Amino acid sequence: MAERLTTEQIERYSRQIMVPDLGGKAQMRLRDGRVLVIGAGGLGSPAALYLAAAGIGTLGIVDGDKVELSNLQRQILHATADIGRPKVESAARTLTALNPDVAVQTFCTRFDESNGAAIAKDFDFIVDGSDNFATKFLVNDLAVKLGIAFCHAGIVRLQGQVMTVVPGKSACYRCLFKTPPPPEEILNCQASGILGAVAGTIGTIQATEAVKYLAGFEDGLLTDRLLVYDAKNLRFREIEVRRDPHCVACGTAI
Numbered sequence: 001m002a003e004r005l006t007t008e009q010i011e012r013y014s015r016q017i018m019v020p021d022l023g024g025k026a027q028m029r030l031r032d033g034r035v036l037v038i039g040a041g042g043l044g045s046p047a048a049l050y051l052a053a054a055g056i057g058t059l060g061i062v063d064g065d066k067v068e069l070s071n072l073q074r075q076i077l078h079a080t081a082d083i084g085r086p087k088v089e090s091a092a093r094t095l096t097a098l099n100p101d102v103a104v105q106t107f108c109t110r111f112d113e114s115n116g117a118a119i120a121k122d123f124d125f126i127v128d129g130s131d132n133f134a135t136k137f138l139v140n141d142l143a144v145k146l147g148i149a150f151c152h153a154g155i156v157r158l159q160g161q162v163m164t165v166v167p168g169k170s171a172c173y174r175c176l177f178k179t180p181p182p183p184e185e186i187l188n189c190q191a192s193g194i195l196g197a198v199a200g201t202i203g204t205i206q207a208t209e210a211v212k213y214l215a216g217f218e219d220g221l222l223t224d225r226l227l228v229y230d231a232k233n234l235r236f237r238e239i240e241v242r243r244d245p246h247c248v249a250c251g252t253a254i
């Protein structure tokens with residue numbers, strides 16, 4: 001492990017260093033950690049903000065879009081003056097302003113089959129904040145193949161879902177959902193809207209999972225269960241997910 005924390009770092013992170021389950025050693029692991037956030041949108045914004053604030057050493061941000069007025073209701077990395085600018089640019093500026101200690105790597109592109117493995121390969125953990133099923137399945141398949149732990153999430157209207165995958169140890173996204181839903185269902189989702197604070201709750205859970213993973217929490221990750229958040233009735237429930245030996249991504253029987 002690299003050198004000790006500086007006096008300034010000890011002060012900046014003092015409130016989390018005080019947490020008995022974390023402490024100085026965990027803080028050094030966070031400083032040496034690399035997290036890739038896919039999408040600087042409704043999920044990626046709160047996730048990246050909390051990860052930068054927590055002192056993750058390197059944050060990668062992938063997004064090929066530009067900031068639009070209709071993004072600002074939930075994508076809290078961006079401000080009104082950023083409209084028309086690449087999201088990765090305003091994300092990097094916001095995160096660096098919050099914590100100059102964090103090295104922000106930007107990828108101004110859509111995460112797809114042509115670039116996904118090259119972008120993801122050097123990261124320790126992936127926060128999947130993508131907004132479409134094709135990317136969610138791609139993130140799963142690539143992360144499983146490369147052995148990178150990740151946190152999946154999805155949000156629609158007043159609902160969210162989230163699950164962590166540790167390849168080789170826990171069930172993957174494809175163990176739960178074999179294939180993307182039919183096109184009409186996808187269109188339905190995209191036209192459904194989302195409350196910003198719901199995205200904030202789920203993205204913040206993703207950041208918590210990334211911190212826990214990097215800090216070395218062996219147990220307690222959101223693995224082998226999908227957490228479903230119903231904001232309308234303010235209820236959380238869990239769906240047990242079993243590893244499928246015939247899963248096309250992580251199966252051991254094929």
Ligand code: ZN
Nearest residue numbers: 172175247250
């Ligand atoms: Zn699987």
